[in-house]
Amino acid sequence: MKKIVVFASGRGSNCRNIYQKLQIEKKLVQIVNVITDRPNAAILDWAKEIGIPTNVILPRSFDSEDSFSNTLLKVIGEVDLIVLAGYLKKIPSIIVEKFPLKIVNIHPALLPAFGGKGYYGMRVHQAVYEYGAKVSGITIHFVDNEYDHGPILFQKAVDISHCASPEEIAQEVLKVEHKYYSKIIENVLYGKFHLKGRRVIWEKFSL
Numbered sequence: 001m002k003k004i005v006v007f008a009s010g011r012g013s014n015c016r017n018i019y020q021k022l023q024i025e026k027k028l029v030q031i032v033n034v035i036t037d038r039p040n041a042a043i044l045d046w047a048k049e050i051g052i053p054t055n056v057i058l059p060r061s062f063d064s065e066d067s068f069s070n071t072l073l074k075v076i077g078e079v080d081l082i083v084l085a086g087y088l089k090k091i092p093s094i095i096v097e098k099f100p101l102k103i104v105n106i107h108p109a110l111l112p113a114f115g116g117k118g119y120y121g122m123r124v125h126q127a128v129y130e131y132g133a134k135v136s137g138i139t140i141h142f143v144d145n146e147y148d149h150g151p152i153l154f155q156k157a158v159d160i161s162h163c164a165s166p167e168e169i170a171q172e173v174l175k176v177e178h179k180y181y182s183k184i185i186e187n188v189l190y191g192k193f194h195l196k197g198r199r200v201i202w203e204k205f206s207l
């Protein structure tokens with residue numbers, strides 16, 4: 001069984017979905033820790049209720065990025081994968097370097113559109129809506145030192161032509177996030193791939 005750590009800042013529906021599918025149903029992973037930067041993140045109540053260790057680590061309570069990173073490193077420990085699921089802070093470069101191709105993120109749009117600094121949560125869907133896009137989607141990617149930028153593992157388009165608000169877009173996109181994030185995590189952990197430049201070439205992949 002592979003060990004994963006989940007970073008989340010909010011309600012954590014992706015984390016709960018991953019737990020249900022990969023830990024409870026398939027018994028392929030164990031979520032060893034949920035790390036958040038928000039003391040009142042809803043995900044904390046859920047994690048505590050089912051007995052997953054949690055850590056609230058507030059970046060602003062550290063006097064330097066190094067001390068923040070060192071604390072994170074200690075808390076993360078030895079894991080097979082770090083999963084970002086709605087985590088709003090940037091992952092410090094020390095962590096990115098310590099875990100090459102071992103940190104994944106899900107972004108609720110088709111990168112490189114509607115991504116990067118400032119594009120998170122409902123802001124993404126608001127921007128997609130205002131732009132008038134008829135298609136949005138999800139991007140699951142490795143994490144590097146830039147927001148929403150690392151090599152892409154998987155993308156799926158979502159028809160949003162019928163959506164009348166950013167909230168409706170968010171709803172449609174979230175369904176697809178829940179359908180695929182756990183599957184792609186399973187592939188990262190148990191499949192096979194190599195990198196060619198920033199292209200992820202899958203050698204063993206199944207949905």
Ligand code: GRF
Pocket residue numbers: 008010011012013014015085086087106107108121174177
């Ligand atoms: C998701 O839309 C995800 O794509 C984005 O943040 C949101 C987190 O939702 N990175 P939840 O907390 O997993 O419900």
